[in-house]
Amino acid sequence: GIQVEQSPPDLILQEGANSTLRCNFSDSVNNLQWFHQNPWGQLINLFYIPSGTKQNGRLSATTVATERYSLLYISSSQTTDSGVYFCAVTRGNTGKLIFGQGTTLQVKP
Amino acid sequence: KAGVTQTPRYLIKTRGQQVTLSCSPISGHRSVSWYQQTPGQGLQFLFEYFSETQRNKGNFPGRFSGRQFSNSRSEMNVSTLELGDSALYLCASSFSETQYFGPGTRLLVL
Numbered sequence: 001g002i003q004v005e006q007s008p009p010d011l012i013l014q015e016g017a018n019s020t021l022r023c024n025f026s027d028s029v030n031n032l033q034w035f036h037q038n039p040w041g042q043l044i045n046l047f048y049i050p051s052g053t054k055q056n057g058r059l060s061a062t063t064v065a066t067e068r069y070s071l072l073y074i075s076s077s078q079t080t081d082s083g084v085y086f087c088a089v090t091r092g093n094t095g096k097l098i099f100g101q102g103t104t105l106q107v108k109p
Numbered sequence: 110k111a112g113v114t115q116t117p118r119y120l121i122k123t124r125g126q127q128v129t130l131s132c133s134p135i136s137g138h139r140s141v142s143w144y145q146q147t148p149g150q151g152l153q154f155l156f157e158y159f160s161e162t163q164r165n166k167g168n169f170p171g172r173f174s175g176r177q178f179s180n181s182r183s184e185m186n187v188s189t190l191e192l193g194d195s196a197l198y199l200c201a202s203s204f205s206e207t208q209y210f211g212p213g214t215r216l217l218v219l
Contacts, residue, residue: 031206041146041197043210050206086152095142095203096165099152 002027006087006100013077013107021072021103023087031090032063033097034072036083043086046072077107110136113202113211121217127188130214134181134202140164141183142208143175146197155198158183190218 003026013019023032034046047054047061049070054061058077063070074081084104088097114133122128134141142165143155154167158177175185181202187194195218201208 033207035210040212041199041215042212043199043201045207045209048207088152090206094165095140095157095159095201095208096154096167097142097144097152097201097208098154099144101151 002029002089002091002098004087004089004098004100006103008103009101010104011106013105015077015079015107015109017077018073018075019077019105021085023070023100025068025089027091028065029089029091032070033088034061035086035088037086038083079107079109081105082107113200113209115200115211115214117214118212119215121219122190123219124190124192126190127186128190128216129184129186130198132183132200132211134183135209138202138204139181140203141177141181142201143185144199144201146199155185192218194218
């Protein structure tokens with residue numbers, strides 16, 4: 001089956017710093033989503049981005065489908081950005097999301 | 110629109126018991142998927158329902174089952190609970206490609 005790898009596994013930043021999270025996937029996909037898991041466990045949608053670039057405030061994401069990777073950029077990080085960021089993909093006509101292991105981000109004040 | 114809701118939010122059971130978790134999708138969403146999250150295995154797909162039919166199933170034993178009702182609400186059931194079933198169970202609903210998750214049910218098996 002398709003493999004999803006995220007890097008780095010852990011990231012510690014000072015407030016105000018920028019960061020880039022990476023997601024590599026082993027086969028072609030037709031859906032890619034980025035999520036932020038808050039301290040209470042809920043997965044919050046950040047982007048649906050099977051290809052191209054999108055921006056939402058301080059966050060932006062780019063997926064290069066032909067090279068099988070996606071990047072999530074966080075600029076001017078805030079302490080509220082702390083948590084776990086997941087990349088998840090689907091392949092074919094299915095709602096089965098395959099998740100990476102996540103990147104745990106800690107933003108220090 | 111209201112988001113995905115899951116009940117109960119927290120649950121404590123003992124080994125051998127069974128449990129039923131409920132998920133109400135966003136209004137208009139017909140697809141509901143379930144996931145299990147544990148520290149060791151991460152987020153794993155359990156099953157997906159669409160219009161009351163199971164469309165996909167993950168690699169979980171038959172103790173894990175689910176169903177979907179005509180109003181798109183879904184339940185999952187775990188019978189003969191084991192300690193390893195302790196996890197956060199997440200439900201997601203979708204209308205097209207984007208999946209929206211509920212707050213989850215934390216199950217502790219003692």
